[in-house]
Amino acid sequence: MPASVVLGAQWGDEGKGKAIDQLAAESSWAVRFQGGNNAGHTIVLGDTTLKLHQIPSGVTSTSCNLVLGDGMVIDPWVLEEELDRWYNLTKERPEGKRLFISERAAVILPFHKLYDSADKVVGTTGRGIGPAYRDRIERVGIRFVDIPFLIEDSDKIEETVDRMNKQLDSVGVLERIEVISFKSQLRWILERYGDSIKHTGSMIDIALKNGENVLLEGAQGAMLDIDQGTYPFVTSSVTSRANATHGAGIHPGHVTNCFGISKAYTTRVGNGPFPTELPYDEGPGQHMAMVGHEFGTTTGRPRRTGWLDMVSLSDSHRVNGYTGIVLTKLDVLGGLEELNICTKYDLEGKLIDYMPTSCEELALCKPVYETHPGFPALSEQEWIEMAEIAREGKEGFNVLPETALSYVRRIEELSGIPIVSIGVGPDRKASIASLGGPFDVDPEVATF
Numbered sequence: 140m141p142a143s144v145v146l147g148a149q150w151g152d153e154g155k156g157k158a159i160d161q162l163a164a165e166s167s168w169a170v171r172f173q174g175g176n177n178a179g180h181t182i183v184l185g186d187t188t189l190k191l192h193q194i195p196s197g198v199t200s201t202s203c204n205l206v207l208g209d210g211m212v213i214d215p216w217v218l219e220e221e222l223d224r225w226y227n228l229t230k231e232r233p234e235g236k237r238l239f240i241s242e243r244a245a246v247i248l249p250f251h252k253l254y255d256s257a258d259k260v261v262g263t264t265g266r267g268i269g270p271a272y273r274d275r276i277e278r279v280g281i282r283f284v285d286i287p288f289l290i291e292d293s294d295k296i297e298e299t300v301d302r303m304n305k306q307l308d309s310v311g312v313l314e315r316i317e318v319i320s321f322k323s324q325l326r327w328i329l330e331r332y333g334d335s336i337k338h339t340g341s342m343i344d345i346a347l348k349n350g351e352n353v354l355l356e357g358a359q360g361a362m363l364d365i366d367q368g369t370y371p372f373v374t375s376s377v378t379s380r381a382n383a384t385h386g387a388g389i390h391p392g393h394v395t396n397c398f399g400i401s402k403a404y405t406t407r408v409g410n411g412p413f414p415t416e417l418p419y420d421e422g423p424g425q426h427m428a429m430v431g432h433e434f435g436t437t438t439g440r441p442r443r444t445g446w447l448d449m450v451s452l453s454d455s456h457r458v459n460g461y462t463g464i465v466l467t468k469l470d471v472l473g474g475l476e477e478l479n480i481c482t483k484y485d486l487e488g489k490l491i492d493y494m495p496t497s498c499e500e501l502a503l504c505k506p507v508y509e510t511h512p513g514f515p516a517l518s519e520q521e522w523i524e525m526a527e528i529a530r531e532g533k534e535g536f537n538v539l540p541e542t543a544l545s546y547v548r549r550i551e552e553l554s555g556i557p558i559v560s561i562g563v564g565p566d567r568k569a570s571i572a573s574l575g576g577p578f579d580v581d582p583e584v585a586t587f
């Protein structure tokens with residue numbers, strides 16, 4: 140089987156890390172194709188919780204090769220911390236052996252983080268993502284492949300440092316970049332990662348030609364896409380399916396599956412309109428935040444919460460053509476008396492079924508809801524046991540409480556997309572797969 144794409148279908152943090160981890164055992168490559176360490180992907184294996192920012196979530200499967208792909212912006216210092224955490228846990232050093240960095244990926248420099256710290260509008264993660272992509276688009280960025288040439292070119296280094304300092308000055312950031320430390324940082328990157336920097340597009344292409352399975356791991360989500368999201372409250376990369384192959388350096392014809400990961404409700408971190416948003420400190424919004432532990436994996440900021448929004452999900456499907464939905468965090472809704480699904484927006488008296496392009500108009504949209512009965516709250520262990528019965532007894536979704544199942548079926552009906560897996564807890568085992576579907580895999584397979 141060829142390439143499968145895993146994407147966030149909402150505003151990020153839908154549970155992409157868990158989905159990639161579940162598919163990794165059957166794949167020999169997991170590739171991040173955009174974004175950087177603005178991402179925070181969580182994998183829970185019993186008592187161990189992994190929070191990955193740049194390392195692909197296929198790392199848990201030791202037979203899975205890992206690529207930080209062409210379309211990424213990479214912070215080499217954060218990557219070092221991640222690799223050290225992985226080493227402390229497993230005593231494995233995958234870099235250069237099964238973890239490779241694309242020559243074409245761009246380097247996030249201390250300058251980019253300093254520049255990002257001046258953001259007052261978007262509520263970015265402050266990781267330097269936008270400034271690193273801006274340099275890339277301006278054709279002044281530094282790709283990993285460029286570092287050896289740049290180290291030899293003193294004039295260019297001085298020009299680069301001068302440009303960076305002028306830009307910091309222009310946004311009122313007081314820190315300055317020094318030529319000497321900049322040079323030594325570049326040398327360190329080469330020494331640390333020289334063996335891992337490769338022409339990764341060709342490596343993935345060869346794997347596909349050999350019939351291997353490749354996972355393309357999205358970061359952020361459809362509504363954070365620079366072109367198709369809620370601009371300007373978006374990230375700085377194309378998060379969508381169309382960029383999955385491009386950002387990995389292969390062609391789109393390889394893709395057979397595209398999984399959209401969506402929570403059974405909605406969350407958003409950072410600023411920007413959010414039509415189904417609920418008050419954070421009372422009622423169902425507070426329930427989702429508390430029971431779902433809705434705090435950003437990267438920044439720890441509280442995530443805003445709201446009901447499931449089928450208008451945005453259908454826009455995200457228009458762009459990405461999901462072949463299946465992974466519906467996560469259904470367990471979190473347990474205990475709520477009623478569940479709402481937004482089916483349309485009311486824009487100043489007019490009912491619409493698409494997201495207006497301007498954020499000014501989107502902010503005026505009022506959600507139109509249909510209401511469904513809720514289902515009881517269960518403990519984490521009870522959900523895991525239910526998932527085990529679903530798997531071992533070949534029951535699939537039928538194990539769900541009746542009202543939970545009708546909520547799920549209604550989402551399928553409204554979206555027109557089959558649901559291939561339902562998340563009922565953070566743990567790898569806490570998922571109910573559609574029988575015989577792509578997620579109907581053994582959660583006990585050997586990992587690290």
Ligand code: GDP
Pocket residue numbers: 147151152153154155156157178179180181182183431436466467468469470471561562563564565566569
């Ligand atoms: P990602 O960025 O899309 O990989 O998602 P994050 O890891 O940032 O956030 C998802 C959070 O929800 C993590 O803390 C996961 O452990 C957790 N999670 C994932 N799936 C489920 C689920 O089905 N139920 C519950 N309760 N938690 C889940």
Ligand code: IMO
Pocket residue numbers: 147150151152153177178179180261262263264265266267268269357358359360363372373374375408409410436
């Ligand atoms: P994962 O991969 C949720 C949000 C930020 C901000 C906007 C722009 O874990 O789902 P940036 O730093 O990218 O310039 O910030 O995008 N954002 C995310 N929100 N999950 C993410 O990643 C995000 N990455 C960026 O909060 O609103």
Ligand code: MG
Pocket residue numbers: 151152153178179180181436437
């Ligand atoms: Mg996340």
